[in-house]
Amino acid sequence: MSETTIGVTSFPTTRDSSCPFDPPAEYAELRAQEGTASLACPVGVNARVVSRYADVRAVLSDPNLSSHAAPSTHVVADGQLDRPVAPGSLLHMDGPDHARLRRLLTPEFTVKRIQAMRPYIQGLVDDHVDALLARTGPVDLVQDFALPIPSLVICELLGVDYGDRDRFQEQTAVLIGTNSDPEALQRANAEVVGFMTQLVLAKMAAPGDDLLGRLIVRARENGQELSVEELVTLGITLLIAGHETTANMIGLSTLALLRQPDQLAALRADPGLAGTAVDEMLRYLSIVHFGVLRQATGGVTIGDETIKAGEWLVAALSAGNRDESVFPDPDRIDLRRGATAHLAFGYGIHQCLGQQLARVELQEVFARLHQRIPTLRLAVPFEEVEFKDHALVYGVRALPVTWDVEDDR
Template sequence: MGGTGGQPEAPPAYPMERDLTCPLAPPPGVRALRAEAPLTRVRIWNGATPWLITRHADQRALLTDPRVSDDDLDPGFPYVNAHRAEIAPVTPRLITNTDAPVHTRLRRTVNGPFLVKRIETMRAPVQKIVDGLIDDMLDGPNPTDLLTAFALPVPSLVIARLLGVPYKDHDFFQKSSGIVLDGTAPPEEARQASGALAAYLDELIGEKTVTPGDDVLSELAGRVTAGEMSRSEAVHMGVAMLIAGHETTATMISLGTLALLQHPDQLALVRETEDPKVIAGAVDEVLRYLSIVQTGVRRVAKEEIEIGGAVIAAGDGMIFDLHAANWDPEVFPEGERLDVTRPARQHQAFGYGPHQCLGQNLARLELQVVYGTLYRRIPTLRLAADPAGLEFDHTGTTYGVHSLPVAW
């Protein structure tokens, strides 16, 4: 592991602890590094010392640099946890762990259903799902937990519809996904959950090979039949979509609602507008403000790279802290302030470059429908608990709350 350039003698531990009095802000240590040492070494769970990149401009430069690799089989790759390190050698090559040309081929096979025009056809069905769940909330107990009553069911129903997964199995795939994403789960338990999801998707793809429908898994099955991808690639791509398609959006619904409830002036702007462009802008600002992927985007250098006075050697790991970049004052003045009128489209909540989130168009659409509907239909929505007593979840890929009690 090489590299020089102003890093402290004893690299700080990463991830860093949040300030519990400001739970929605990036950790103070990360913000300090962005100001004082935006390219520096940190120490992760296994003692490795990858580079932490915290500035918006540096992240954009490196995440589009072909010398920066997503290959998690490289010895210098900075794994999120022991489970990810253990399963990397047996994980199929997907869009999440490959570079061009393999990544280019695989991305092309799954891009179609997630293009803006295709996703926009989902708006009416998503609106129906959201309205139905709000009806159920209004007819149910008051107060209630927004996470279980609304935030989790919305994306679970949407991704199930898009992929062609029976929603009756949502308890299984939500529980299994949670174990896979839980950084504190024993590796054996996480491996079993991952295997169960793969077996489940393999059976579904087999069924859709015989009787295809109008869904993503049927498209993947067709590509397997056509020889464009292997059965294993299709199965594990389906698993990745199923996991990513509900956990992150559910977190954005619950944590975004918490942020807006704590900023009533901004909530009023969202609730009272009928302009879809204002709602779309608000969604991007909340995405920027929260940047819920807390474990950082992980990469490794394939060649030596000089940037910002530092030399990142071949084989050095890199972690891109998206939240720090999304509060970078060089790009977002007063980034600590939630302002739904801010032009925030340059945020990196979905990553950046060729590996940026495949499902970002779907996530934006879901959040636009939710933010444009929930607060308008329940204008008296409020927290039903002391904000200081909320328990935040630090265990997964995303940062969220264990529950969000609300009343109206």
């Protein structure tokens, strides 16, 4: 079946405003056809779009597919596909260089270390719920809850002064936009690099008991001392990934659950459901909503097709997470589904390093917010909620909510 037959010739970037939680409808058409469609992307190249679950996993685990233009350059109209990979740019690196940095970082994200942070995260969530309940509403759940919690967590992990939170949040929002003004983008990048350089130099001079400090010491002890540039790039990557994705998941999943009262009632009745609920919402929302870009460096086989060296592919994570052959009735939220095999964190060697941290943060939010504020609801009509359609990480810009004054204080 050809692309013309299915009516899809350009990479889909627009969601149906009546179904803003669903990926573009074209993905279902792409999954139904034979093979992969080569679609025109905003960056100016054609890319084969891989939309079936098994094929997405195959793309993300194939060593002959490079991530050098990752994660979503294909949707940035003036994006640079051939930009040199900066030292320490974990998302864009392949092979031994990537493996070296990944090995150095992995001890910081073990299940044991992340579980040790759970009491701290529980306290943060409860403190912020207390702060919400001390007000009469309405409040912006994004600004007053979804953003500060993961920001505090990642600041604690990296050893960043929380007083600098507003400084980096404003600039990172510019950095992950797909339609940011070039001059604003340049200023934001310079600001974030300058901030992180100061932090790294201080940590190199006196490493503390935080992620950056331990990483510096571990690399030195292994005879693999990291350069300032490597540490700055790693620090920026972790800082952005550590708060931007989780914050957007908190806001977007809260809105989605408010729209599904039966599922929300089940979660309120059984906070122990938070574990499976988190994975289901990660699957359902897939906030890296444009997928990830890869380029073939050698012959690659996807299904019955051979991809030649130099060709571009997009692994459409949100499409794979809605593949009905793996997740029956995929367009429905089912908090008991047990969707642990979802693709929201990617797959293969570039699978999200901080996924356990994200899970714990989301589990604590799911297990506490709705139990302590059982009448939480939107304070504006749903149609007035603005979605981040032009950001690499999907979410809501603001989420005005309110509740009944007799809720637990």
